[in-house]
Amino acid sequence: MTTTEELIKKTVDNLVKEFPSFLKTFTKNQYIFYDFNDFHYVGIVIKGRVIEKLISKHGEEKTYLNYR
Amino acid sequence: MFGNYKEIVKISRSSFAISHNTTQILLIPEKIFIKLLETREEIKILLYHQLLINVNKLGHKFEVLNFESANKRFVSYLIRMSDIYNSTIINATVEEIGQNISTTRQTIHKMIKTLTEINLIEKKYSKIRILDKEKLITLRDNLN
Numbered sequence: 001m002t003t004t005e006e007l008i009k010k011t012v013d014n015l016v017k018e019f020p021s022f023l024k025t026f027t028k029n030q031y032i033f034y035d036f037n038d039f040h041y042v043g044i045v046i047k048g049r050v051i052e053k054l055i056s057k058h059g060e061e062k063t064y065l066n067y068r
Numbered sequence: 069m070f071g072n073y074k075e076i077v078k079i080s081r082s083s084f085a086i087s088h089n090t091t092q093i094l095l096i097p098e099k100i101f102i103k104l105l106e107t108r109e110e111i112k113i114l115l116y117h118q119l120l121i122n123v124n125k126l127g128h129k130f131e132v133l134n135f136e137s138a139n140k141r142f143v144s145y146l147i148r149m150s151d152i153y154n155s156t157i158i159n160a161t162v163e164e165i166g167q168n169i170s171t172t173r174q175t176i177h178k179m180i181k182t183l184t185e186i187n188l189i190e191k192k193y194s195k196i197r198i199l200d201k202e203k204l205i206t207l208r209d210n211l212n
Binding site for chain 2: 004005007008010011012014015016019022023024025026027028029030031032033034040041042043044045046047048049050051052053
């Protein structure tokens, strides 16, 4: 593991310890909304994988980026 | 990292994500995340690191516009993902790879079959394991 990766891992580990109530578990194919009404979230994937979706002007769903 | 950091990077983002499998996520309210960014250097590094990964992925998408063959795009994709995540395992379905390199699932299936037969990769479910990266790089350099 490189120094940067170690630092990132340590930072994420510390965030989990600091904010345990923000840690959520999602089962397969569950929708994770992070931008609606007045609620805006930043998600940090601890374990598993998510696929971020882009909604076009015509309401079409497109895969944007994958996160692990 | 994903989600609503458009206020920080000023890029319009999508509005939801889908868990691919059982997934644990630290969902931090944006206001708290911004405060962390203002006060903690390591959080800035975390964000910069994520943005660099995104730029790298987008760079690959631009390369796709370079009119390379689908086979070369697929091999390049495997190498790039391996470099980004510093792993020989690529977590992606055939459909996702198809969207990333703008080709059909059939073409990807054919390439997976070919590369598996010559022992360069192996595929299990939605994971592709690179067995010999050096040879894969050589193959990429020799493809049109």
